[in-house]
Each structure stands twice: as structure tokens, then as C-alpha cells.
Amino acid sequence: MKKTSLNDIAVELGVSKTLVSLVLNGKGREHRISEKVCKKVIAKAKELNYQPNQIAKGLRTGKTNTIGLIIADIANPFFGKLGREIENEASKHGYRVMFCSSDEKAEKSKQQIEVLQQGLVDGFIISPPTGSEEQILKLEEAKIPYVLVDRFFPEIDSNYIVVDNFLAAYDATQHLIKEGYKKIACVTINDKLVNMSQRLEGYKKALADANIEVAESRIKTLPFSHEKDDVLLAVTELAGGAEKADAVLFTTSKVGVMGLECIHSLGLQVPGNLAVVSFDDPDAYRISNPPVTAIAQPLKEIGSRSVKILMDLMNKRKGKKNPQQVMLKTNFVERSSSKK
Amino acid sequence: MKKTSLNDIAVELGVSKTLVSLVLNGKGREHRISEKVCKKVIAKAKELNYQPNQIAKGLRTGKTNTIGLIIADIANPFFGKLGREIENEASKHGYRVMFCSSDEKAEKSKQQIEVLQQGLVDGFIISPPTGSEEQILKLEEAKIPYVLVDRFFPEIDSNYIVVDNFLAAYDATQHLIKEGYKKIACVTINDKLVNMSQRLEGYKKALADANIEVAESRIKTLPFSHEKDDVLLAVTELAGGAEKADAVLFTTSKVGVMGLECIHSLGLQVPGNLAVVSFDDPDAYRISNPPVTAIAQPLKEIGSRSVKILMDLMNKRKGKKNPQQVMLKTNFVERSSSKK
DNA sequence: CTGAAAGCGCTTACAG
DNA sequence: CTGAAAGCGCTTACAG
Numbered sequence: 128m129k130k131t132s133l134n135d136i137a138v139e140l141g142v143s144k145t146l147v148s149l150v151l152n153g154k155g156r157e158h159r160i161s162e163k164v165c166k167k168v169i170a171k172a173k174e175l176n177y178q179p180n181q182i183a184k185g186l187r188t189g190k191t192n193t194i195g196l197i198i199a200d201i202a203n204p205f206f207g208k209l210g211r212e213i214e215n216e217a218s219k220h221g222y223r224v225m226f227c228s229s230d231e232k233a234e235k236s237k238q239q240i241e242v243l244q245q246g247l248v249d250g251f252i253i254s255p256p257t258g259s260e261e262q263i264l265k266l267e268e269a270k271i272p273y274v275l276v277d278r279f280f281p282e283i284d285s286n287y288i289v290v291d292n293f294l295a296a297y298d299a300t301q302h303l304i305k306e307g308y309k310k311i312a313c314v315t316i317n318d319k320l321v322n323m324s325q326r327l328e329g330y331k332k333a334l335a336d337a338n339i340e341v342a343e344s345r346i347k348t349l350p351f352s353h354e355k356d357d358v359l360l361a362v363t364e365l366a367g368g369a370e371k372a373d374a375v376l377f378t379t380s381k382v383g384v385m386g387l388e389c390i391h392s393l394g395l396q397v398p399g400n401l402a403v404v405s406f407d408d409p410d411a412y413r414i415s416n417p418p419v420t421a422i423a424q425p426l427k428e429i430g431s432r433s434v435k436i437l438m439d440l441m442n443k444r445k446g447k448k449n450p451q452q453v454m455l456k457t458n459f460v461e462r463s464s465s466k467k
Numbered sequence: 468m469k470k471t472s473l474n475d476i477a478v479e480l481g482v483s484k485t486l487v488s489l490v491l492n493g494k495g496r497e498h499r500i501s502e503k504v505c506k507k508v509i510a511k512a513k514e515l516n517y518q519p520n521q522i523a524k525g526l527r528t529g530k531t532n533t534i535g536l537i538i539a540d541i542a543n544p545f546f547g548k549l550g551r552e553i554e555n556e557a558s559k560h561g562y563r564v565m566f567c568s569s570d571e572k573a574e575k576s577k578q579q580i581e582v583l584q585q586g587l588v589d590g591f592i593i594s595p596p597t598g599s600e601e602q603i604l605k606l607e608e609a610k611i612p613y614v615l616v617d618r619f620f621p622e623i624d625s626n627y628i629v630v631d632n633f634l635a636a637y638d639a640t641q642h643l644i645k646e647g648y649k650k651i652a653c654v655t656i657n658d659k660l661v662n663m664s665q666r667l668e669g670y671k672k673a674l675a676d677a678n679i680e681v682a683e684s685r686i687k688t689l690p691f692s693h694e695k696d697d698v699l700l701a702v703t704e705l706a707g708g709a710e711k712a713d714a715v716l717f718t719t720s721k722v723g724v725m726g727l728e729c730i731h732s733l734g735l736q737v738p739g740n741l742a743v744v745s746f747d748d749p750d751a752y753r754i755s756n757p758p759v760t761a762i763a764q765p766l767k768e769i770g771s772r773s774v775k776i777l778m779d780l781m782n783k784r785k786g787k788k789n790p791q792q793v794m795l796k797t798n799f800v801e802r803s804s805s806k807k
Numbered sequence: 808c809t810g811a812a813a814g815c816g817c818t819t820a821c822a823g
Numbered sequence: 824c825t826g827a828a829a830g831c832g833c834t835t836a837c838a839g
Contacts, residue, residue, distance in 0.1 A: 132816055143826045148818060159824055182526045182586040183816035186831050191522065193565070200551060204750075207547035211540060214568055223582070225533070225565045228554055242563070246522040246832090387754040410544075411751035414727040472832055483810045488834060499808055523832035526815050586816090 131175040140171055147172075151179070185246075194437065195248035196226045197236050199256070204409045205380055205426075206254070209276070212430020213252060220438050222249075231318075231351070233258035244271060250437045252276055257319050257351075272440035274433045278322045279452075286440065288433050288453040292322045295422045295457040296329025296376065299404045302420075302459070303374045304337045306467045308402055312345040312365045312372035314382055316353055326378045326406065344370050349382065358385040359392075366395055373402065374465070380407030387415060403464040418462035425455050471515040480511055487512075491519070525586075534777065535588035536566045537576050539596070544749045545720055545766075546594070549616070552770025553592060560778050562589075571658075571691070573598035584611060590777045592616055597659045597691075612780035614773045618662045619792075626780065628773050628793040632662045635762045635797040636669025636716065639744045642760075642799070643714045644677045646807045648742055652685035652705045652712035654722055656693055666718045666746065684710050689722065698725040699732075706735055713742065714805070720747030727755060743804040758802035765795050 133151075137144045142164070149158050150168040171177075185191045194217050198206040206228075214224050225248060229236035233256050240251065240262055250272035255263055260280050266273050267285065279287035303311050313330045315323060331341050347361035365372040377383035383405030387397075395401050397417055405412065408423035436451045473491075477484045482504070489498050490508040511517075525531045534557050538546040546568075554564050565588060569576035573596050580591065580602055590612035595603055600620050606613050607625065619627035643651050653670045655663060667686070674681050687701035705712040717723035723745030727737075735741050737757055744760045745752065752759035776791045 133818095134816075144817080145819080145826060145828095146824095149825095152818085161824065164824085178581070178585045180526075180586040180816050181582075182522055182531065183831090184818080186520075186522050186526050186815090186833085187817045187819085189831075201541065201554065202544070202548040202551035204542070204544050204547060207544060208542040210547075210566075211542035211568055214541065214566070223565055223567075223587070225563055226550075226554070227563075228551055241518070242521075245518045246520040247563075384750050384754055391754065391756055391758070409750065410724050411749070411754050414724055414731065414751050414755050416731055416756035418731070473834095474832075484833080485810060485812095485835080486808090489809095492834085501808065504808085520832050523815090524834080526817085526831090527833045527835085529815075 130180075131177045132180070133177075136168065136171050136175060136177060139175075140167060142168070151177075191247060191249050192221055193223045193225055193248045194434070195240070195243040195251045196224050197229055197239055197251060197253040197255075198226065199231045199254060200228045201226055202228070203381065205407050205424075208426045209430050212427050213434055216431040216434035220434065222434075222438075229254075229256055231256040233262070237262045240266070244269075250274075250441050252433050252437060254278060255280070272437055272443075274436045274440070274451075276429055276433050278320045281321060284450055286436055286450045286452065288429055288436065288451075288455070289322065290424050290429075290455050290457050292325035293329040293332075295406070295459075296326040296378070297333045298329075298459055299376055299406075299420075299422055300330045300333035301337070302461070303376070303402060303404060303465060304333065304339065306374075306402065306465060308374035308467070309339065310342075310345065310371065310373045311339070312347065312375040313378065314347045314349065314358070314361050314365070314375060314386060315378040316349045316382060317351050323378060330376055342370060345372050353382065353385075355385050355388070358382060359389045362386055362389040363393065366390075366393060366401060373400075374398070375401055375403055377403070377405040380405060380409045380412075383407070383419070384409065384411055387411075387419065397464050398466055402466070408460055412462070415464070417464050420462045420465035421460045423458040423460050425458065428455060470520075471517045472520070473517075476508065476511050476515060476517060479515075480507060482508070491517075531587060531589050532561055533563045533565055533588045534774070535580070535583040535591045536564050537569055537579055537591060537593040537595075538566065539571045539594060540568045541566055542568070543721065545747050545764075548766045549770050552767050553774055556771040556774035560774065562774075562778075569594075569596055571596040573602070577602045580606070584609070590614075590781050592773050592777060594618065595620070612777055612783075614776045614780070614791075616769055616773050618660045621661060624790055626776055626790045626792065628769055628776065628791075628795070629662065630764050630769075630795050630797050632665035633669040633672075635746070635799075636666040636718070637673045638669075638799060639716055639760075639762055640670045640673035641677070642801070643716070643742060643744060643805060644673065644679065646714075646742065646805060648714035648807070649679065650682075650685065650711065650713045651679070652687065652715040653718065654687045654689065654698070654701050654705070654715060654726060655718040656689045656722060657691050663718060670716055682710060685712050693722065693725075695725050695728070698722060699729045702726055702729040703733065706730075706733060706741060713740075714738070715741055715743055717743070717745040720745060720749045720752075723747070723759070724749065724751055727751075727759065737804050738806055742806070748800055752802070755804070757804050760802045760805035761800045763798040763800050765798065768795060 133144050137147045150165050155165040227239035236259050252274050254277040275287035334341050349357045377386050404420045406422045408421035412419035412421050473484050477487045490505050495505040567579035576599050592614050594617040615627035671681050689697045717726050746762045748761035748763035752761050
């Protein structure tokens with residue numbers, strides 16, 4: 128059974144496609160088409176179970192009603208939750224979401240953006256990996272609507288929505304200091320992205336402001352594509368030796384989850400031997416024993432606002448050209464892993 | 468700057484669109500188009516940075532190269548990980564993925580399927596909620612390729628790929644019995660889906676086979692849309708009274724994660740006061756203290772095989788009509804939460 | 808070896 | 824109030 132098309136209805140009713148299209152798009156009144164005809168068309172459409180072909184519609188109107196979402200990994204709960212919020216908000220505006228996991232690889236995200244740009248989406252929400260500046264600039268040039276999330280490039284005047292990473296790391300470190308910890312370590316990843324460097328800066332500044340010397344030996348920078356072994360090494364080093372740390376700040380939940388696994392496998396007590404604070408707040412942190420103090424990001428707000436900004440861009444009125452750059456506050460969730 | 472179309476290239480080169488299309492689709496040889504012309508076309512396409520419009524191509528060929536993925540919630544790590552595997556495998560076949568979270572609501576999944584069916588996808592991978600039989604039958608009638616994952620409807624002769632839930636629950640329960648636990652509880656959800664009922668049956672059968680009476684008071688069936696309060700009530704009841712349980716099987720990770728949170732907040736020791744085994748294996752179970760014994764599903768295989776089955780269906784040769792129904796084994800990961 | 812033409816299923820000026 | 828026609832950007836028989 129072939130799907131019914133506009134034409135099928137038109138032929139059956141002996142009217143034009145124009146008429147049918149108009150009526151079905153609710154423009155009957157506007158075009159002063161008689162009540163009687165409208166009803167007839169609508170009834171017939173229902174009878175034949177007419178479903179407009181979105182592809183054809185898209186080709187004609189140049190709109191797909193689809194958003195392209197480029198993130199590091201949809202399997203990472205951080206991005207999964209963000210994806211869900213974006214899906215919800217997009218759906219309110221009649222939009223669908225196509226997702227691509229770039230694994231933080233510039234080359235991969237480049238290809239994904241290029242493919243989706245071939246008429247498949249109306250705009251993008253992107254969490255851009257290191258080295259993808261060029262791709263973002265191309266979107267800018269081509270005037271494709273897009274919003275960056277989670278990170279941005281200071282040198283590109285784009286729309287973005289991020290959190291105040293410096294302040295979040297500063298506050299978290301200060302919290303550990305106030306609890307009485309002195310030898311506070313930081314495990315982070317070797318990434319040139321601003322969000323990562325700002326987290327490290329916030330940590331350093333908090334120590335400096337408290338007149339605690341920043342010991343480079345207590346800053347562990349993991350390889351960009353880090354695995355559990357890398358984290359284990361870092362934690363082992365921090366937990367032993369003369370420079371032994373008494374607390375640690377993990378700068379992502381991926382690092383934090385692996386880090387806690389290592390801490391447990393080494394038989395260390397939290398917070399007794401090592402207090403812990405981590406960026407992000409996955410489910411795991413609530414059921415960890417003790418529960419982990421977390422720097423929660425406002426995913427709901429990041430998701431919904433990024434979609435709203437994108438919608439604004441897609442329906443942009445000429446006048447409003449200045450990029451929307453939003454910096455949100457994180458939510459510090461104090462749990463027992465960081466108590467003294 | 469407008470995007471370049473096939474026609475632009477044709478006009479610039481003074482040849483027909485046919486020729487350009489043929490060459491760019493690698494059918495130059497096949498149509499014995501001269502080497503020289505081919506090169507010219509390819510060079511010009513590159514020069515103008517030609518990107519074929521996928522929408523137009525899709526309209527003409529009737530193929531979108533997109534898969535519709537309907538799952539409960541992309542924010543749930545179980546589905547996030549599955550989504551990622553599906554994305555990876557689909558990408559190998561030149562396919563993209565559009566996802567929709569149905570929240571286990573039949574009405575929502577129905578609408579999502581209907582929309583995507585309007586020419587937006589070539590096939591579906593669906594984790595169907597209770598009550599969505601009708602929608603699946605409609606796909607069957609319309610001969611839309613689809614594969615069910617995680618659950619299926621016994622009365623519908625569809626393609627599906629699931630795990631052996633009965634056996635998994637049976638083995639897990641037997642494991643607890645062997646460890647010496649006698650008063651084993653089960654916290655599950657009120658769902659008519661086969662996967663859920665089979666988990667409960669497996670639990671009951673293992674008890675029966677070990678001559679342990681199945682105490683209905685130790686089977687807690689949560690409301691379909693369960694929240695933490697529901698889980699807290701269930702755990703509290705199990706942990707107290709004369710019929711006090713000494714071990715518990717959680718039938719989903721969502722329930723399990725909430726359950727562990729409650730167990731900790733009630734100050735119960737695991738496994739001392741209550742041993743724990745749970746379906747699924749989120750990150751949280753590894754960093755929980757003690758780590759949680761889990762029934763891990765082979766997500767990688769479910770993902771890749773579901774895509775492969777779908778690809779087969781989409782390129783189906785007439786001959787092969789029998790539905791592919793796959794049942795995989797789960798992987799029991801013994802950790803200390805279930806030790807005696 | 809190459810091109811003119813039809814058509815996928817829509818929408819939208821334009822004309823009456 | 825309604826319809827004929829063009830066109831979105833492709834692919835693909837068909838013809839020469």
C-alpha cells in the first residue's frame with residue numbers, strides 16, 4: 128500500500144493540489160476557501176490517513192525542523208542528560224534532534240558537521256572539541272545557525288552557553304581549604320579547551336589566595352585520551368610519598384568516576400585518607416559510599432536555553448545580530464566525601 | 468553565499484546535470500564517460516566545494532540514510548550506551564541516527580514513530596513501551612523495517628534482539644542462595660512487558676528450585692512511574708519487621724541506583740545487613756562502596772546486531788522473510804555487594 | 808559518450 | 824474562492 132500524497136487527495140476530490148495544501152496547512156480561512164470545501168478536504172485526508180512527506184516539504188521550504196547535536200559521547204551521562212534536555216525543548220518548538228558523538232576528535236566533528244550541513248538540519252548545538260575552531264568559523268561564514276555548549280573559543284565571537292568554570296573550581300577548592308585540607312591535589316586532563324584550563328586556574332587561584340603554595344607535583348594532567356590506567360597511576364602517586372595529598376579535585380566526572388574506582392581499589396578511605404570533590408554530578412556520586420561532593424552543572428538550563436537561542440537565530444530578525452553569550456553558575460552539592 | 472548545486476557545476480562546465488550527477492556518483496566508468504570529462508567535473512566540484520543536498524537526493528531516491536531510534540530515555544545510561552553502539556554501527560553503513568525518548572509512554576512513542584515515518588527515516592530500532600503493540604503492528608503492515616530491542620511482544624512475530632531475562636534473574640538469585648542468603652527480596656516495577664515479568668519469574672523459580680518459599684511480602688512491585696519515595700518505602704519495609712530480608716535483587720538499574728541510595732541513607736550495611744544484586748551495570752556500581760554485583764547486558768552486541776538486522780531488512784532480498792529473533796546471554800559480574 | 812525530460816511530493820507566487 | 828504552473832535539487836530511464 129503506497130502512502131497517500133497530496134495529489135491523491137486532490138484527484139479523489141477533483142480539486143487542485145494547491146487547495147488541498149492550503150487547507151491542510153490551516154490557511155483555508157486566510158485564503159477564504161469555503162467552509163464546505165475545507166471540511167471535505169480534511170475528511171478525505173483523514174480517511175486516506177494522509178501524512179505529509181516531510182522530506183518533500185523540507186526540500187521545498189528549505190526547512191528540516193531538525194537540530195544537529197554534536198557532542199563528545201552520548202553514552203557519557205553528562206551528555207546523555209544534556210541531550211535529553213535539548214530533545215525536550217526542541218520538541219516544544221516542533222523540532223527533532225539528530226545526534227553525533229565526536230569523541231572529542233576535531234576531525235570527526237568536522238565530518239559530522241559537514242554531512243549534517245548538506246540540507247539535513249537547520250542548525251547546530253555543538254560541544255566543540257579542541258582544534259575545531261576552523262569548523263566553527265566555517266559555520267559562521269556560511270551563516271548556519273549554531274550554539275556552542277560546555278566550551279567555546281575565546282577568539283571566536285560566537286553564541287555559546289557555558290558555566291563559570293573558574294569560579295566553580297575556585298569555590299570547590301576553597302571549600303576544601305575551609306574544611307582544613309592543606310595538600311590539595313588536582314587531577315585534570317591535557318586539553319587546551321578553555322573550560323579545562325579555567326578549572327585548573329580556579330584551583331590554583333584559590334590556593335594562592337589562601338597562601339598555600341601550588342605544588343606542581345600535586346597537579347596531575349592526564350593524557351587527552353585517558354584510560355583507567357592513567358588515572359590509577361595519578362591517584363597512586365598522589366596517595367603516596369612525602370608530598371602525599373590529603374584531598375583531590377577531579378575536573379570531570381569521567382576522571383572522577385575512574386578516580387574513585389582507583390581510590391577504592393587501593394583501599395584508601397574517603398575522606399579519611401583522601402577527601403574528594405568532583406566536577407559534574409552523575410548518579411554514581413549519590414550512591415557512592417560516602418557520597419561524593421559535586422559541582423553540578425545546570426544541565427536543564429543549558430539544554431533549554433541553547434535550544435531557545437538556536438530558535439532565535441533560525442528565525443532571526445535582521446536587527447539582532449550580537450551573539451548571545453551566556454555564563455551560568457554551577458551548583459555546589461556538598462556531600463560527605465569532602466568533610467574533614 | 469548560496470550553496471552550489473549540481474546545476475551550478477553543469478552550467479559552469481557547459482555540460483548536463485545528468486553527466487555531473489553520474490560522474491559524482493562514481494558511475495562515470497559504468498557509463499563510459501571520458502576520463503577527461505570526469506576529471507573536469509570532479510575538479511570543478513571540489514573548486515566550488517560542492518556538497519550534494521541530501522534532502523533532494525532523499526526525495527528522489529526514497530532513501531534517507533537515517534535510522535529512527537525510539538527508546539525510553541537517552542539520559543538513562545543504559546539507553547545512552549546502547550544509543551552510542553547503534554550510532555557507531557550505523558555510521559559504518561553510512562547511516563545517521565535520530566533519537567526520541569518515549570519515557571515508556573505508548574502514546575508518546577506512537578507520535579514519535581508516526582512523525583519519523585513521514586519520510587524522515589528508512590527504518591526503526593525501538594524499545595517499545597507497554598501498550599504499544601498496535602503501533603508495532605502498523606509498522607508491520609506498512610512494511611517499514613524495524614527491530615525491537617530490550618523487549619518484544621510474544622504475540623507479534625517481529626524482529627527483535629533481547630537478553631535471556633529469565634535465566635539472568637534465575638542465575639543471580641541462585642548466586643545469592645549459594646552465598647547462603649535465605650530471605651531474598653525482589654524490587655521490581657509494575658510493568659506488563661515480558662522482560663520484566665521474566666525477571667520476576669526467574670527469581671521465583673530459583674527460590675522454588677532451592678525449596679525456599681516465595682514470600683509475597685518480599686516482592687515489592689513499584690508503580691510504573693516510580694520515584695525515589697516509592698523505592699524508599701519498599702526498601703524500608705524490606706529492611707524491617709519479622710520478615711526482614713537479608714538480600715535483594717533489583718530488576719533495573721534505575722531502581723537499583725535509587726535503592727542503593729536509600730539503603731545508604733537508612734544506614735544499612737551492604738552486604739552485612741542487606742546483600743545486593745542488580746540488573747544492568749552502570750558506572751555507579753563500580754564506584755559504589757562496596758561495588759555492586761551486576762547483571763550486565765551485552766550492549767555492544769545488542770547495538771551492533773540490531774543495526775545489522777535492520778540493514779538486512781532495508782536491503783531485503785525477497786527470499787528471506789522469516790523474522791530474526793535473537794536472545795543473548797547476560798554477563799554476571801560478581802562484586803562484593805553480594806558476598807556473604 | 809552525452810543530454811533533454813520527467814518526476815520524487817511538496818509550497819507558493821500569480822492569475823483570474 | 825480556486826487552479827495551473829514553477830521550482831526546491833536531485834536521479835534515472837530513454838533516446839540518440
